[in-house]
Amino acid sequence: MAATATLASGNAPIKAEYLISSKAVEIVDDDAAEGSTNPATSEQADLSKRELEEDGEDDPPAKRQKLSGSQKRKLAKEERKAKRGQNKGRRFKKAHDEVNLCWNAGRGMKCEKNDCRFSHDLKGYLDTKVADIRIPHKEELLAHPPFASIPAEVPDDHIPREGVFCPEFRELGECRYAFKCRFLAGHSEPVLDGEEDPLGVGLRLLYDAEQAALAKNKFQELNRLTSAGLLKDLRTRKYPTPKADEYLAYLATQREEPLAAAExxxxxxxxxxxxxxxxxxxxxxxxxxxxxxxxxxPERRTKHEEPQDTSDVPLRPVEKPRLHWxxxxxxxxxxxxxxxxxxxxxxxxxxxxxxxxxxxxxxxxxxxxxxxxxxxxxxxxxxxxxxxxxxxxxxxxxxxxxxxxxxxxxxxxxxxxxxxxxxxxxxxxxxxxxxxxxxxxxxxxxxxxxxxxxxxxxxxxxxxxxxxxxxxxxxxxxxxxxxxxxxxxxxxxxxxxxxxxxxxxxxxxxxxxxxxxxxxxxxxxxxxxxxxxxxxxxxxxxxxxxxxxxxxxxxxxxxxxxxxxxxxxxxxxDISSRERLDSIRQLCEYGLTHWGTDTAGVNTTRRYVCEALSFQHRYIPLGLLERPIGVLNERAPAYRGRDELETLLASADSKKWVEISSIFLGPPPDHWDFQPKHRSNSTSEEANG
CATH class of the missing domain: 3.20.20.70 (Aldolase class I)
Known part of the structure; x- marks a missing residue:
C-alpha cells in the first residue's frame, strides 16, 4: 500500500519502503522554544523579566490573592503551556585545558605582567594538553559508520602529520592560538638536532606571510572592536553622540506641545x-x-519632520544610497x-x-x-x-x-x-x-x-x-x-x-x-x-x-x-547525505576560525554546530517523498534514510548531533552535554532509526 494511504493528513508523504512507523513524530514547537532567545538571556532582559513578574508574587501568603479552583486550574494550564516544548535555563559547560596557560606564553612570548595568575610552563602545558584534532577531508567522508575514513582524534605527540591542518592558519597565514591550538601539528615543525630551541619544547611555529597578506581583504573579520576604551566609555556614559543628542533635544521641544500627548x-x-x-x-x-x-x-505628520539643518548637515532620506535588491x-x-x-x-x-x-x-x-x-x-x-x-x-x-x-x-x-x-x-x-x-x-x-x-x-x-x-x-x-x-x-x-x-x-x-x-x-x-x-x-x-x-x-x-x-x-x-555531511564539515571549519581553535573555541563551535543540527535534522530528503515538494508544517513519521548516514542526519536525538559534531571536532569533554532549545530533542525516544 502506498505511503500516502497510510499516513494521516498533515504528515509528510514518505514512501512506504522508508517508513519505520506511520505514527508522526512529536511536532517541534518553534514558538515554545523561541520563548527563550538571545535577548532573553541578556542581563538587561533578566532585569526586565523580574520587573514584569506578577505583582504580589513575593508577598506573604496572607496578602496573596486567593484563587478559586477553576482559576488555579487555568493558571496551571497556562504554566504548562509556557514551559511546553522548551528547555528552560540552558547551561553549557565551558571547556578548559588542564593547565591554564598564559596567553603570551602560549604564543611563545614573554609575559610582562608581574602578577599574572596563569601558568607560564609551556613544556608542562604541552605534556598535559589534550590530543590534537584532524578534520577529515571531503573525500574521506563515508555514508556508513564511522562516516570518515580517518578519525578526528590523532595521537598526542604534536608532530606534523599527514592531512592535519588548522582552519585559522590556512585562512589567515598564522594561528592566534599558537601552542594552545588543537590543530598545532598543522602549523608547527620540529626543531632539528643542533638547531637553536629557545622555547625548549622541540617545536617552532610556522608563519605564511603570503597567505597573511591575502587574508587582510579576503578572510579577516570586519567590524571588530578596535577603539581603545570603547566599552569603558559606554559604561561610564562618556561616549559622545552629538547627532543623537541634537535630534533628541529637538524631540524634547516637541513634547511640550499638546500633540505629544496624543500617543x-x-x-x-x-x-x-x-x-x-x-x-x-x-x-x-x-x-x-x-x-x-x-x-x-497632516498635523500629526509634522511631528516627524526633521530639525532645521545645522552646520553639520546630515543626509536627507532622499540622499541615502538606493538599495537595488x-x-x-x-x-x-x-x-x-x-x-x-x-x-x-x-x-x-x-x-x-x-x-x-x-x-x-x-x-x-x-x-x-x-x-x-x-x-x-x-x-x-x-x-x-x-x-x-x-x-x-x-x-x-x-x-x-x-x-x-x-x-x-x-x-x-x-x-x-x-x-x-x-x-x-x-x-x-x-x-x-x-x-x-x-x-x-x-x-x-x-x-x-x-x-x-x-x-x-x-x-x-x-x-x-x-x-x-x-x-x-x-x-x-x-x-x-x-x-x-x-x-x-x-x-x-x-x-x-x-x-x-x-x-x-x-x-x-x-x-x-x-x-x-x-x-x-x-x-x-x-x-x-x-x-x-x-x-x-x-x-x-x-x-x-x-x-x-x-x-x-x-x-x-x-x-x-x-x-x-x-x-x-x-x-x-535532492542533496546526498555525504554532501550534507560536507556542509557540516564546512560549518565546523568556519566556526573554528570565528570562535577559536583552542579547547574553548572547539567546544563553542561544537555547541553552535549542534544548534544548527537541531534544525537541519528536520529536513526530509526529496528522494524519500511521494511528491517532490515538502511543506514546512508537515510532520515527519519515523523513517530510515537511503543509507546509514542519511538516517543519522534525520535523528531527533540531541546525543546524535553531538556524535555528528565529533566526526570533525573529536570527542566532547567529559560530562559535556548539549541541551537543545526544543525539549522533545532531549531524549532519543523519537529519534529516527
Whole structure:
C-alpha cells in the first residue's frame, strides 16, 4: 500500500519502503522554544523579566490573592503551556585545558605582567594538553559508520602529520592560538638536532606571510572592536553622540506641545500580551482602525519632520544610497543560529544579503560584549546589515550613532518591528511598535539622521493580533520616514509560527506601497515578504503572486542552508547525505576560525554546530517523498534514510548531533552535554532509526 494511504493528513508523504512507523513524530514547537532567545538571556532582559513578574508574587501568603479552583486550574494550564516544548535555563559547560596557560606564553612570548595568575610552563602545558584534532577531508567522508575514513582524534605527540591542518592558519597565514591550538601539528615543525630551541619544547611555529597578506581583504573579520576604551566609555556614559543628542533635544521641544500627548508611551508592565483579552493601552476605544486614521493627519505628520539643518548637515532620506535588491536572496536575522559561521555557509550556497542577529539597543549602550559581537562581518558577506531592537528613540538613535562610528563596514541597519517574544514585546519593542506608529516614526527619522549614508530598513509583522492587520497603514509613511527597504513577515505577533503566512495580505501591503509611491512620484523601495519559504518552487510562487522583490528566508535556511542554491537555480536539490555531511564539515571549519581553535573555541563551535543540527535534522530528503515538494508544517513519521548516514542526519536525538559534531571536532569533554532549545530533542525516544 502506498505511503500516502497510510499516513494521516498533515504528515509528510514518505514512501512506504522508508517508513519505520506511520505514527508522526512529536511536532517541534518553534514558538515554545523561541520563548527563550538571545535577548532573553541578556542581563538587561533578566532585569526586565523580574520587573514584569506578577505583582504580589513575593508577598506573604496572607496578602496573596486567593484563587478559586477553576482559576488555579487555568493558571496551571497556562504554566504548562509556557514551559511546553522548551528547555528552560540552558547551561553549557565551558571547556578548559588542564593547565591554564598564559596567553603570551602560549604564543611563545614573554609575559610582562608581574602578577599574572596563569601558568607560564609551556613544556608542562604541552605534556598535559589534550590530543590534537584532524578534520577529515571531503573525500574521506563515508555514508556508513564511522562516516570518515580517518578519525578526528590523532595521537598526542604534536608532530606534523599527514592531512592535519588548522582552519585559522590556512585562512589567515598564522594561528592566534599558537601552542594552545588543537590543530598545532598543522602549523608547527620540529626543531632539528643542533638547531637553536629557545622555547625548549622541540617545536617552532610556522608563519605564511603570503597567505597573511591575502587574508587582510579576503578572510579577516570586519567590524571588530578596535577603539581603545570603547566599552569603558559606554559604561561610564562618556561616549559622545552629538547627532543623537541634537535630534533628541529637538524631540524634547516637541513634547511640550499638546500633540505629544496624543500617543503616550505605555509603561512596560501595562503592555498586554497578544494572547490576553485586554485592549492595548495605545489603542483608542478598542478600534485598531482609529489609530491608523489618527496618525495619518497632516498635523500629526509634522511631528516627524526633521530639525532645521545645522552646520553639520546630515543626509536627507532622499540622499541615502538606493538599495537595488530586486531578485536578490536574503537570509533573515536568526537568533542563536544566525551567527557569522552559519551566514558564511549560506553565502557559499548563494545568499546575497545577510543580517546579523537582533541586538538590543540598550545592551549596545551598556557595553555588552555579547551584543557587540553581533555586528562582526565576514568579507564574503556581500551585503551585510545589523538589526537593532528597542522601545525608545533615546536608546535606539544613540545606539545607531555609536554603531555607525565603530562599525564602518555596514551596508544597512534594520530596525526590528516584528519580534514576538514576550520580553521584547512587553517592553514596547519589536512587534509592539506596530501599534505605536508615532514612536516608530521618531525612531526611524532619528536613525536616518545619525547613520549618515547608511540606509535604514525595517522588518515588520502583519499586525499584533489576529484579524487586526495594520502593517498596510504604515506603507504610505515609509518614504517620509526615510525607510530604504521593508520586509513583511506574513504572520501576526499572536500567530507566531503556528499558521501559514498570509501572502494575500503581503500583496495588499505591496499594492499600498506602490500606489503611494506612484502618487508621490518617489522611487520604489525594495519590499520583501517572509514566511514558509522552504522550496524553490514555493519561493518563486510567493514572489510572482505577491509582487515582492524577494523573500526573506528564515527557518527554510535553518533546515536546509542549500535552499539558496535551489532558489538561484530554480530547482529542488535532492542533496546526498555525504554532501550534507560536507556542509557540516564546512560549518565546523568556519566556526573554528570565528570562535577559536583552542579547547574553548572547539567546544563553542561544537555547541553552535549542534544548534544548527537541531534544525537541519528536520529536513526530509526529496528522494524519500511521494511528491517532490515538502511543506514546512508537515510532520515527519519515523523513517530510515537511503543509507546509514542519511538516517543519522534525520535523528531527533540531541546525543546524535553531538556524535555528528565529533566526526570533525573529536570527542566532547567529559560530562559535556548539549541541551537543545526544543525539549522533545532531549531524549532519543523519537529519534529516527
Amino acid at each position: 503616550p508611551e505605555a509603561p512596560t508592565a501595562r503592555i498586554s500580551s497578544a494572547d490576553d483579552n485586554v485592549s492595548d493601552p495605545q489603542r483608542t476605544n478598542g478600534d485598531q482602525s482609529s489609530l491608523g486614521e489618527r496618525v495619518e493627519t 530586486k531578485g536578490m536572496t536574503y537570509l533573515a536575522p536568526l537568533t542563536t543560529v544566525g551567527n557569522l559561521p552559519f551566514r558564511r555557509l549560506c553565502v557559499d550556497y548563494g545568499a546575497d544579503i545577510t543580517c546579523g542577529e537582533m541586538g538590543l539597543a540598550a545592551s549596545f549602550l551598556n557595553a555588552s560584549r555579547e551584543e557587540w559581537s553581533l555586528v562582526r562581518r565576514h568579507p564574503s558577506e556581500g551585503i551585510f546589515g545589523n538589526q537593532l531592537a528597542g522601545n525608545k528613540a533615546t536608546t535606539v538613535v544613540a545606539a545607531a550613532e555609536v554603531i555607525s562610528q565603530e562599525c564602518p563596514n555596514l551596508d544597512f541597519v534594520d530596525l526590528n518591528c516584528g519580534c514576538p517574544i514576550d520580553l521584547v514585546y512587553k517592553n514596547g519593542a519589536g512587534s509592539a511598535l506596530l501599534d505605536a506608529p508615532t514612536k516608530l516614526g521618531k525612531m526611524i527619522t532619528g536613525m536616518n539622521r545619525v547613520l549618515g549614508d547608511i540606509p535604514v530598513t525595517i522588518k515588520v509583522r502583519t499586525g499584533v493580533k489576529d484579524g487586526r492587520n495594520n502593517a498596510h497603514r504604515l506603507m504610505p509613511r515609509l518614504h517620509n520616514w526615510g525607510v530604504s527597504a521593508v520586509t513583511i513577515h506574513g504572520r501576526t505577533r499572536q500567530q507566531r509560527y503556528t499558521k501559514l503566512a498570509d501572502w494575500n495580505y503581503i500583496k495588499e501591503c505591496v499594492d499600498v506601497l506602490r500606489a503611494s509611491e506612484a502618487e508621490e512620484g518617489s522611487s520604489p523601495i525594495p519590499i520583501f515578504g517572509g514566511g514558509d519559504a522552504y522550496s524553490s518552487q514555493g519561493y518563486w510562487e510567493s514572489v510572482e503572486s505577491s509582487g515582492v522583490d524577494g523573500v526573506m528566508v528564515a527557518r527554510g535556511a535553518l533546515i536546509k542552508p542549500w535552499i539558496f542554491t535551489e532558489i538561484k537555480e530554480r530547482r529542488e536539490w
